[in-house]
Amino acid sequence: MDYASYQTEDFLTDESFILYCQGDDETAKAKWENIYHDNPELRKMIIEARNLCFLLGVKVSAAEKATALERLKTAVDLTGEINKHQPFSSVTGKKTYFSRWMAVAASLLVLMSAYAVYRWITPPSGAELYREATAANYRLIGTTDFDHRKQILLPDGSSVLLNGSSTLKIANDYDAADRHVLLSGEAFFSVIKNPQKPFVVITGKIATTALGTSFKVQSYPAEPEANVMLLTGKVKVESTQASLKFVQVALVPGRQATLTTGSKAFSQSGFSKAGLHNWLNRKLVFSDAGLKEISIKLKEMYGIVVKPANKPGEDISFTGQFNDKNLTTVLDAIGFANHFTYKQEGNRVKLMF
Structure with missing residues (x-):
């Protein structure tokens, strides 16, 4: 079977994948380990689906099915659709077909809803995002020499002022479910607000997550310090090095977070907003x-x-x-x-x- 078109919910409705997650079926285990090994492009989705499978226990209660079913009936006139394409002539056949179809649909809706919640409450860590940032899934959209700057408009309307000796890459699926960019150097970001699609700036040292705000990130590869200055809104800053167990920090306007090589935690302090405005101008x-x-x-x-x-x-x-x-x-x-x-x-x- 071709799994290239699979989405997370497709894995969750595949019986052999559920058996693989449960770990009791050697055939299913071997099958999905081979798929994972032979399809690098599917690995992230397989991991997400497996984690969600553990989270849900792949069990949907009767109450959850009933709730999902009501939502499903409200959105679509399922009875009419099923009657239109009903291949059974007996009343018993119709009821059986209808009941099974609705149960599957309701279960799937619960799974998809839970998946959306899962993605929101357990987003990938900065280290995971940095590890997955390869040439295959990011493309270059801006680069500058030491004495030049570049203004860049992103597909969602957010803007970037790229400073000297810097490069900016954008995820190939930018603005689909997330908004991820990869920075080497320094840049100021003015982010369009969209709570459903977090904006994340990934560097070799830190990852900065925002919903709608403006901030400056400095993270040159050869320099021992990485820094985030928040001008408006709120951001979360975390390390992108999995071996470093830094506690993430949340910033408010006028505060900055700095990560120094060899340190054990982010340092926080205030900064001059006038100085940042001078930098911008x-x-x-x-x-x-x-x-x-x-x-x-x-x-x-x-x-x-x-x-x-x-x-x-x-x-x-x-x-x-x-x-x-x-x-x-x-x-x-x-x-x-x-x-x-x-x-x-x-x-x-x-x-x-």
Whole structure:
């Protein structure tokens, strides 16, 4: 049989699959283990159906069937449909056929309803989502160089401001049941509200889940820290590394969560909303800034790493403001005031004093 068109509810109404879940039938077990091994594209759905099978115990009570049946009768005039295509002539045959058909339909409706609840209350973890994010089910929709940004409009109307040295991929089935994107680098997300389709930003370090909100995620692969700043709404932040048992955190506006390599938990703190708005508008403001502050702000704005090649002869200090200027203009101005030259190699800049 071709299982390529199977949905989760199809597995739950397949007798051999139920036997496989129950674990008492060696033939069914061997069959479904082979299907799982030979069909990588079905593995996620098989796992979900198996978990749901355990959750439900594949038992539907009479009361649940009755409730489902009433919902079914309200939605569709089943009696008319069955009479129209009824192949039996005897009254007993009609009643038997009708009774069995309705029982199956009611049971299936209960299973499907429970599946919807199951998906809502037990969504995949960040680690599961990251593990399943492969080239086969995600496609590239945006990439930037170190000194460039890109505005991206997603199919559901949500928007992304992709910062320098970053890439964004989108799930092939985006906006079907979920809204999943894969980020490497930094981006600001403005998410259209849809409680039925959670929006999840997945990175190599963290996963951020939102329903309708705006927030910034920074997670460069080569950097030890990953960070989420929440501007509006609410988000949940969790680790995408299965080996790290971090407790997930929930943020409120004005708060940020940071995950640092080697730490045992997320750290939380406030952040400057004015600073985030400056970042959005590509506005840099320095007030008697030293080398550390300058390096941090240049990294945040342009996605580059600044390192001194040698020790400065005197303390670095700079005061000034730049509105939507490129990296070269900013470095030239700061370098002129502090007597250094620089050399850029990709997304790294060496300062020479």
